[in-house]
Amino acid sequence: MSGSRAAVLGRVKAALGRQPEEEARARARVAAWAATDRGGFVPARGQLTAEDRIGLFIEYARAVQTEVERVSGPAAIPGVVARYLRRHNLPQKLVMAPEPALDEANWSSQPLLRITRGTADDSDQTGLTLATAGVAETGTVLIASGRERPTLLGYLPETCIVVLPTDRVVGAYEQAIALHLEETGDLPRSLNFVTGPSRTGDIAQKLELGAHGPRRLFVVLVDPEGGSSDPSAGG
Amino acid sequence: MQATSLAFETEAKAALANPALQEALGKIKTGWQANRTKAAAALPEFEALRDRGREIKNHTLQHLDLYLEMFEAKVTERGGHVHYARDAAEARAIVLDLCRTAEARAVTKSKSMVAEEIGINEYLEANGIERIETDLGEYIIQLRKERPSHLVGPAAHLTKDQISDTFHEHHHSPRLEDPAALVGEARRVLRQKYFAADVGITGANFLVAETGSFVTVTNEGNAELTQGLPRTHVVITSLEKLVPTMDDAFTLLRLLARSATGQEFSSYTTVMTGPRREGDLDGPESLHIVLVDNGRTKMLGTAFQEMLRCIRCGACMNHCPVYLAAGGHAYGWVYVGPMGSVLTPQFAGIEETYTLPNASTFCGKCEEVCPVRIPLPKLMRHWREVQFERNLTPPTARYGLALWAFFATRPALYRFGTRLAMGLLGLLGKKAGRFRHLPLAGGWTVSRDLPAPSGTTFMAAYKKTRAKVS
Numbered sequence: 001m002s003g004s005r006a007a008v009l010g011r012v013k014a015a016l017g018r019q020p021e022e023e024a025r026a027r028a029r030v031a032a033w034a035a036t037d038r039g040g041f042v043p044a045r046g047q048l049t050a051e052d053r054i055g056l057f058i059e060y061a062r063a064v065q066t067e068v069e070r071v072s073g074p075a076a077i078p079g080v081v082a083r084y085l086r087r088h089n090l091p092q093k094l095v096m097a098p099e100p101a102l103d104e105a106n107w108s109s110q111p112l113l114r115i116t117r118g119t120a121d122d123s124d125q126t127g128l129t130l131a132t133a134g135v136a137e138t139g140t141v142l143i144a145s146g147r148e149r150p151t152l153l154g155y156l157p158e159t160c161i162v163v164l165p166t167d168r169v170v171g172a173y174e175q176a177i178a179l180h181l182e183e184t185g186d187l188p189r190s191l192n193f194v195t196g197p198s199r200t201g202d203i204a205q206k207l208e209l210g211a212h213g214p215r216r217l218f219v220v221l222v223d224p225e226g227g228s229s230d231p232s233a234g235g
Numbered sequence: 236m237q238a239t240s241l242a243f244e245t246e247a248k249a250a251l252a253n254p255a256l257q258e259a260l261g262k263i264k265t266g267w268q269a270n271r272t273k274a275a276a277a278l279p280e281f282e283a284l285r286d287r288g289r290e291i292k293n294h295t296l297q298h299l300d301l302y303l304e305m306f307e308a309k310v311t312e313r314g315g316h317v318h319y320a321r322d323a324a325e326a327r328a329i330v331l332d333l334c335r336t337a338e339a340r341a342v343t344k345s346k347s348m349v350a351e352e353i354g355i356n357e358y359l360e361a362n363g364i365e366r367i368e369t370d371l372g373e374y375i376i377q378l379r380k381e382r383p384s385h386l387v388g389p390a391a392h393l394t395k396d397q398i399s400d401t402f403h404e405h406h407h408s409p410r411l412e413d414p415a416a417l418v419g420e421a422r423r424v425l426r427q428k429y430f431a432a433d434v435g436i437t438g439a440n441f442l443v444a445e446t447g448s449f450v451t452v453t454n455e456g457n458a459e460l461t462q463g464l465p466r467t468h469v470v471i472t473s474l475e476k477l478v479p480t481m482d483d484a485f486t487l488l489r490l491l492a493r494s495a496t497g498q499e500f501s502s503y504t505t506v507m508t509g510p511r512r513e514g515d516l517d518g519p520e521s522l523h524i525v526l527v528d529n530g531r532t533k534m535l536g537t538a539f540q541e542m543l544r545c546i547r548c549g550a551c552m553n554h555c556p557v558y559l560a561a562g563g564h565a566y567g568w569v570y571v572g573p574m575g576s577v578l579t580p581q582f583a584g585i586e587e588t589y590t591l592p593n594a595s596t597f598c599g600k601c602e603e604v605c606p607v608r609i610p611l612p613k614l615m616r617h618w619r620e621v622q623f624e625r626n627l628t629p630p631t632a633r634y635g636l637a638l639w640a641f642f643a644t645r646p647a648l649y650r651f652g653t654r655l656a657m658g659l660l661g662l663l664g665k666k667a668g669r670f671r672h673l674p675l676a677g678g679w680t681v682s683r684d685l686p687a688p689s690g691t692t693f694m695a696a697y698k699k700t701r702a703k704v705s
Contacts, residue, residue: 004319008528012300012474015535030301030479033294034445038482041287043280043489060499098516119516122430138500150516155459173485177506187446189518190459191506198456199502200418202372202388204259204395205266208418211371212425213456213503 038174046137046171053136054221057169060139064196065209067218070166073225077105081161082113084218085126090159094126095119099148102130102163119150120157127153127214128161133176134169134219138195141219142176145190154192160214162194166223236354238583240567243590247561255394256562263391267553270497271604278493288490288607291483292475292544295444296535302444302477303526309447313509315522323353326527330355330436330469333523334364337467339433345451345458346370347438348547349527350471351383351569352582355436367428369457371421378405384563384571386549387495392562425457435461435519439472440491440546441484442524448508449476449524450484452491452501459505468510468519473527475543481506487546490606494548530581538617542577544607551601551611557594566591573601573611580618589627592618653692661690 018026048056058068071080085092092110096102098117107115120127132144141162145151154160170176173193181187198213209215239246250256275281295302307317320326334342342359344350344366356377359366368377372390376383378401383389390398395414402417403410406424411417437458439449449470451458462468478484484506492498511518534540552558552572563571568588570578576591592615601611622628628636642649664670664687673680 004321004325007321008319008474008526008532009300009303011528011532012303012535015532016297016300017536026298026301029294030298030305033479038486041280041284041482041486043278045278064499064502122426140500140504145515145518146512147514147516151459152463152517155456155463173488174482177481187448187506187508189507189509189512189515190463191508192459193500193504193506194502195498195500195504196502199454200371201266201454201496202370202375202390203398203414203417204393205262205388205391206395206414208415210422211418211455211457212369212422212460 042172042174043137046135048136048171050167050169053169053171054134054166056136057134057139058221060136061196061219062139064139065199065217066139066196067216068221069218070221070223072223074104074222075106075109075225077163077220077222078107078110078113080220081128082110084161085113085159088159088216090126094128094161095124095153095157096127097129097149097153099130102128105163120152120155122156124157126159126161127157128163129153131162131164131168131219132180134164134221135173135176135193136169136171137173140173140176140193140195142173142180143192143194144180144184144188145192146184146188151190151192154194155213158210158214159216159218160194160197161218161220163220163222166221169221236568236583238568238579238587240579240583240588240591242567243561243565243594246565246567247557247594250562250565251560255397256392259392259394260559260562263385263553263559267387267496267549271494271550271553272497274493274497274499277499278489281490281493284486284490285606285608288487288546289544291478291486292546292607295477295479295483296475296540296543299474299477299535302479303474305444306442306447306477309445310509310522310524311447313447315447315509315524318523318525320353320525320527320529322529323527326353326471326525326529327355327358329525330471331358331362331364333467333469334359334434337434337465337521339364339467341365341367341428341432342434342436343367343369343429343432343461343465344373344436345438345453345461346373346389347436347471348383348386348569349438349473350436352529353471353527355471367425367432369425369429369455369461370453371418371455371457374421374425375401378402382564382569385552386547386571386574388549392564429460429464432461432465434467434469435463435465436469436471437462439470439476439524441487442472442477443479443481443484443506444477445480446508448481448484448506450488451505451507452488452503454496454498454502456503459503462507462519463517466520468522470522470524471527472524473529474531475545487606491546491548494546494550494604494606534581539577539581539614541609542574542581542614544609545574545578546607547574548606550604550606554600554604556596556598556600561594566594573615574609577609577611577614577618580621585618585621585625586627589618589622592616592622650692650694654695657688657692658690660688664688665690 200211
């Protein structure tokens, strides 16, 4: 309905009432706005050293019922995942993002764990994917969609496991997006910022987990092989 | 949709006498209201972010035409479609047309206040399309055939027992008492609906001009399943949701959850840019964004432009003594509480809604907590002026005001009158010290006593003291 487009834009222009000679200045203001440095509006609390950022991430993540465990090296991931599933009495079965980086973990070390690759459907109980970044500010993980990272993995199964390398924990949301753009050069279809498992207060303001999305969110923080690992931060 | 706001007083009275409603409303005080205070205090930059939020929205509105064109170009570049709708009827027609093109029999919908505003729910059903609300609160009120009573918690007016009854009646299952079991049942029922839907309808909290992205915020994860499973995604949203840049969106997002529920961040904040990409394993194949005007451009360039900064957090109602007593339904339309008292006359006409800007004590709490610092009491006062100009004020109030003005502009007469009245009341009330009933003041004395005046006026006492001093 191109008539509507012209009508609405016409109403906006009429209401703003800019004179033709002001047009160039208005466009300059819009260009200047985009170019403004916004560092000043990022809360100071996430702007810490790498180790403190990780500590803050864990603190805020746990405050919203995310379970967090920190391990050293990708080889340790399968064991932690298998143990987590056992602890919650869940089948040793998961659907995993077809992300090549996840192959670095030695999944054959857990022969009982049955893994399919792809996106989730209604029958999948546990999904596992790789985070683009962790945001210390609120204990949030950013999962960027892509060929190797289907989004439904993080929403359909009752249990969502997210692998997050510790060198990807940044201070603020903006820095998480910047990290993604640095590596890929483009915004994905979907940037999913996830802060804790699904919840609702719609029944008399009482907090209940697992409204539509996952009931459980488990973040496996992975230090680089041979890097620092703090066992006291474990789960 | 017809507003029933003129019945505010009757509805508010009924609300006060409804114990279930009062119980439900009481939870807002101890929940969202208290949590917002804590969350704001926990972020040292919160007040500075509010200033910045106001600045972002003001700048966007001042250049709205340029940002709309930028947004549209970027969405189109990404393979999405932008549709402009002048009013509610046009918006409904566009959405129905999109559903028909997708050969939709069923649509899932995540919470969108603009969708409520344009009345899409009844319209789709009247045209033979099944609509399933996926936000739990919205689903509950869909079953009960009610309107949302709150921006963030549409079922905030209901107690757990009422929801138990509703589910028992509609799901033909045993009556569940435990909230966790109720949530589990809704999850099970709705899960099948997601897969059966041909179109997913969501709203948007922000539209990002520089990238053509849009942002949804939920705690349940229902928006992602609503847009992620069907082939077609329709976003129903409005002009003022625009912000210039992604950074601006995140500045406002830092304000949104803290102001709404007192959370540091909602569970799911999703930034979407375009439809499914080549090689993606999921996501909608086609994306349509319906930009609704429906009277917003009439607010631009007027005193009401400030209202277009609203980010729909609900803090104003969570802190409003009138809302917390009367509940949302008394407001008689889609938007409720102080923000509703400003917006509803705009959308539904002041003739049908002039009770709303009067449903305020002007205590100022709403403005105090508004994340983008909208002067809500000032805007309600504007509506009262419009109401008076259009002769909509009830005769008793008009004559009362005229009478008062007659005396107030004649100081000698005014002082004489007040001295007489105070003297008389002082004498009559000397014994009891209070009045249980008083002619012409029944509205006051019906629920409390009027303390008896001392018998003299301030001016008289002042004169006496001054005479003594000199």
